[in-house]
Amino acid sequence: ELPGWKHVRDRLEATWTFDGHLQALVAATGVGLLSERRNHHADLTIAYNKLTVSVTTHSAGSKVSAKDTDLARAVSALLD
């Protein structure tokens, strides 16, 4: 249902590879805009041209919640 996303412990994670570092940073900023709109923020890791997006819901005891799958779906719609 969420291609590219994996359950890693109590998180949902996905990684994208871009042409370069700045493209990965622009993509991270796009994810940040989606997070701000939802007041639900993914952790973002940029390693050169790779961006990893990781979501969990702290208020749900660090479990994957509907907030996470909604954000994950929006991120995929932005980056896939």
Next chain:
Amino acid sequence: ELPGWKHVRDRLEATWTFDGHLQALVAATGVGLLSERRNHHADLTIAYNKLTVSVTTHSAGSKVSAKDTDLARAVSALLD
């Protein structure tokens, strides 16, 4: 010599806290510009309003090198 930076295993790391998520992403993009100029890239982690910058030199056997301390100094000059 590099206030705020710590040796963590074979890396130099520092964390900054900003007013919000988008400010942290803008700061990360600034670090990315410094990295591109040097062709030496820090790993960047953004967790809500915190940005962690982590540098190592893979070609030096993942040790801290002069490239790392140069980048760290430039990042501090940008963000401190």
